[in-house]
Amino acid sequence: xxxxxxxxxxxxxxxxxxxxxxxxxxxxxxxxxxxxxxxxxxxxxxxxxxxxxxxxxxxxxxxxxxxxxxxxxxxxxxxxxxxxxxxxxxxxxxxxxxxxxxxxxxxxxxxxxxxxxxxxxxxxxxxxxxxxxxxxxxxxxxxxxxxxxxxxxxxxxxxxxxxxxxxxxxxxxxxxxxxxxxxxxxxxxxxxxxxx
Amino acid sequence: xxxxxxxxxxxxxxxxxxxxxxxxxxxxxxxxxxxxxxxxxxxxxxxxxxxxxxxxxxxxxxxxxxxxxxxxxxxxxxxxxxxxxxxxxxxxxxxxxxxxxxxxxxxxxxxxxxxxxxxxxxxxxxxxxxxxxxxxxxxxxxxxxxxxxxxxxxxxxxxxxxxxxxxxxxxxxxxxxxxxxxxxxxxxxxxxxxxxxxxxxxxxxxxxxxxxxxxxxxxxxxxxxxxxxxxxxxxxxxxxxxxxxxxxxxxxxxxxxxxxxxxxxxxxxxxxxxxxxxxxxxxxxxxxxxxxxxxxxxxxxxxxxxxxxxxxxxxxxxxxxxxxxxxx
Numbered sequence: 001x002x003x004x005x006x007x008x009x010x011x012x013x014x015x016x017x018x019x020x021x022x023x024x025x026x027x028x029x030x031x032x033x034x035x036x037x038x039x040x041x042x043x044x045x046x047x048x049x050x051x052x053x054x055x056x057x058x059x060x061x062x063x064x065x066x067x068x069x070x071x072x073x074x075x076x077x078x079x080x081x082x083x084x085x086x087x088x089x090x091x092x093x094x095x096x097x098x099x100x101x102x103x104x105x106x107x108x109x110x111x112x113x114x115x116x117x118x119x120x121x122x123x124x125x126x127x128x129x130x131x132x133x134x135x136x137x138x139x140x141x142x143x144x145x146x147x148x149x150x151x152x153x154x155x156x157x158x159x160x161x162x163x164x165x166x167x168x169x170x171x172x173x174x175x176x177x178x179x180x181x182x183x184x185x186x187x188x189x190x191x192x193x194x195x196x
Numbered sequence: 197x198x199x200x201x202x203x204x205x206x207x208x209x210x211x212x213x214x215x216x217x218x219x220x221x222x223x224x225x226x227x228x229x230x231x232x233x234x235x236x237x238x239x240x241x242x243x244x245x246x247x248x249x250x251x252x253x254x255x256x257x258x259x260x261x262x263x264x265x266x267x268x269x270x271x272x273x274x275x276x277x278x279x280x281x282x283x284x285x286x287x288x289x290x291x292x293x294x295x296x297x298x299x300x301x302x303x304x305x306x307x308x309x310x311x312x313x314x315x316x317x318x319x320x321x322x323x324x325x326x327x328x329x330x331x332x333x334x335x336x337x338x339x340x341x342x343x344x345x346x347x348x349x350x351x352x353x354x355x356x357x358x359x360x361x362x363x364x365x366x367x368x369x370x371x372x373x374x375x376x377x378x379x380x381x382x383x384x385x386x387x388x389x390x391x392x393x394x395x396x397x398x399x400x401x402x403x404x405x406x407x408x409x410x411x412x413x414x415x416x417x418x419x420x421x422x423x424x425x426x427x428x429x430x431x432x433x434x435x436x437x438x439x440x441x442x443x444x445x446x447x448x449x450x451x452x453x454x455x456x457x458x459x460x461x462x463x464x465x466x467x468x469x470x471x472x473x474x475x476x477x478x479x480x481x482x483x484x485x486x487x488x489x490x491x492x493x494x495x496x497x498x499x500x501x502x503x504x505x506x507x508x509x510x511x512x513x514x515x516x517x518x519x520x521x522x523x524x
Contacts, residue, residue, distance in 0.1 A: 027382075030379070030383070037345065037349070039341060039342060039345045040345055040346075040349060101252075101270075102301075102302060105302040105303065106302055108302075109302060109305065109331055110334070111338070112335075
């Protein structure tokens, strides 16, 4: 798994639960080092062990922790860059949802090695939306639920999200009900990073 | 109030080299020059836009026009290379049908390669060429960064390896051993700790000099590595002292046999110049099975006690630690 992903898990643990928890997890997962480097690749087994060890330390199911990681990626000031890149997806939440179709291509332009999940979003006849998520790391869909929930807050939209499990072909299914586009005042966003 | 502009084909080709003109049924009746590089113009003309492309929009309200004219469209070629184009449609003044302007969006990098496009294929106002430039520059920088990271990582691993290695013998040093013991105890892995002290090594050093002593130590290191498995660890912890940590091996008979084999290998004379060096070794062993709570210092101490017993018995011996054994 790409160092970016491992590094994100490390930063989540450090920023949310403090450096001691991260140090404990690093030792228990037998990493053999103190920090992930964002621009290196690591064997997938390390990431899986890391997640299991972290969840055990936090006494949380892995799914719930993955969802928290997704929320963290969008809402924590230390990783503001991710929120900004996602906000490039559109002016309103619905547009953002459909921009997920393009996430894989966009991130390939930036970082060709990064394994971003294959995301597909479509509208159902009943007006709800479905997101399918395929990634070599099972459970990435839970992180996507966290991301989409935090992005709804960011846009000020009211949504109901539900992880509906797996298809036989390996995709995770997430159902999205967009109840109100302008429910609250969202956070401001300017295309220019330097704008005041 | 109303601003009516009519473009002739030349202006349209110049402003929007990737446009399509559709009639009221969706049949293509005009194609921009860049699109003609993607598919043959003859194939496009007269075909229905829905036969050429798989069409997707952001799933909002359906208009009464052929294509929705108020939002981004995504069109993917059904036949051949499945390039996805991004576009927007608009009604034509004074006639039925639509003008559909397309661009590559994020597929631009692959498209330029696939269809051998040049800067002249893009409208001068299109940012595609700037985008290509940026992607190329970024990739070059990224590659450099990646190389640098690998070099730094390699240097780091080498430095750590050095800090854990005895430079004369290539065996692990005391620091490495402390590290390994801690990790095994944390992982609750059973193991044996074997303390080896050389006999008659001082005589070699005193009579034949340090070069002979070094040759002997290197030969011993080789013996110890050969007599142990990959999961085991051999450390040089003093001038002529070694500690072996034997992974998941606590059976007394096996341990004693291993120890005897090591001693007899050590006794094989080492040639040095026109003479030979003869040494031997004494061994003390303890295993994690002896303890309720495992303390590495206690284990090293007990192995040392057993080693002392071996020395006392006349050297070239091995002993397992037993409760009540004393080093006095």
